[in-house]
Amino acid sequence: MADAQTSAVKSADRVLAILDLVADRGPVRFTDVTAELGLPRSSAHGLLATLAARGYLELDEETRRYGLGLSAWRLSQAYSGHGDLERHARPLMEELAAESGETVQLARLEGIHNVYVAIAHSPRPMKLVSHVGSRLHAHATGVGKMLLAGLSPAEARRRLSAEELPRLTDRTVTDVDALMDVLEKVREDGYAEDREEYVEGCRCVAVPVHGPGGTAVAAMSVSMPAFRCDDEQARAHLKLLRATAGRLQRLTGG
Template sequence: MSTLVKSADRTLAILDLLTEHRDGLTLTEVQRRLEFPKSSTYVLLMTMTARGFLEQDPDTRRFRIGIRLWQAGQSYVAINDLEKVALPYMETLRDTLNETVQLATLDGTDNVYIAKVDPDHHLRLASRVGVRLPAYATGIGKALLSQLDEDDLRDRFADTEFVRYTPQTVTSLPELLAAVRQARTHGYAIDNCEYTPGVFCVAAPLNGLRATTRAAISVSIPEVRKTPELIRRTIDTLCSTAHQLSLRLGYRDGAAPTTRRD
């Protein structure tokens, strides 16, 4: 960590914090949450505001993400294009199964949701685009991790503290490696109430993207609607959709995916 530039690291920490607080935070709230010196926090906030990366409400004095950060985000064409290309496939998958379908990419050890389509059930998954979750605790995360080699996995999670969100959560690196190997073998990953109690998820990786971009799609099923027949249909339909979308993204292996449900 000695190679980090302190002011740059603090700037990025502020952006991370305000990304999670859409209503904004005051100078004091930012300083207390990040435990930075108040004087340097003020200077960083005002500099970022002057450059348009933050904006400050004149009445509440709260700082929020600014227009320049949004503009910078729009330059990430790979994710923007991926969402546009994937959405019709996601909608067809949703229409076929009538369950929540999500699209996510991998960022470090987290999966970040970039698109979602909801079913017409009253009981549905309460999630939103932009949320990041630990990849070890979700089905879509394990599908994303299945695209990495084991050396990369070990390096990424070497210092990770595995939090137990439910009794089913993966809580160690060996356990995660085993789950990822299983996902590679089967062609899909499963999250059996590992992050959200009462939610079963099946996820499949996408191919055809540039080497630095990892993506996957998932289907989430409430426990009350889960049946062996629905799980079987979900696995088959999801894997077929993931393969079709991968071909659309430029994947050149025309062989249809084979899946195992043992």
């Protein structure tokens, strides 16, 4: 009985891993699934066939790539965990994007990743391009570090130590002890920065958005090309960002 339960749990975990992979990477080939997730070919074939039959994945017969299906979309629409937050945030973010001329993003924490739940794009031709639902490594982004700093130090260390942290640029901090020092400074300062740690040439500042209980339920950032953001400009964006986050908190009871 225990072996059957273990097998069922393993299969469930593999299904979720496949969905996460497609959500993060976009349409993938069968070989991408087996290589990225280390699945046996027979298991991967059966799981993909089941997900496609249930509508959670769609197979493009021409490219032989699996993308998310309508059932996955329907499931996502049923989630209402940040509905009010997003509804109140979006017009404020649009105002901030217009005033700052840069991209504004709102994110929540999922494990050691930050997931973007709302985005207002910069009106400028050269800008950061992202999309709602993107899931990025929190240790290398401004919003991610802001959200990790909202955890207790013990919980932040546990999450960061659970798996190897990728070095995304030469500036990425991957040592857990060094990251804990970074998070402590973020707590003291009340804001976080990404100085080309996730993508070379991209910089951002981020602040927390507190909920009714006083805890950080999300983080908001202004992101821009590094060439048009010196320290003085970053401080100006931070001032606007704090004002916008404050307005959002008042609307949502934070």
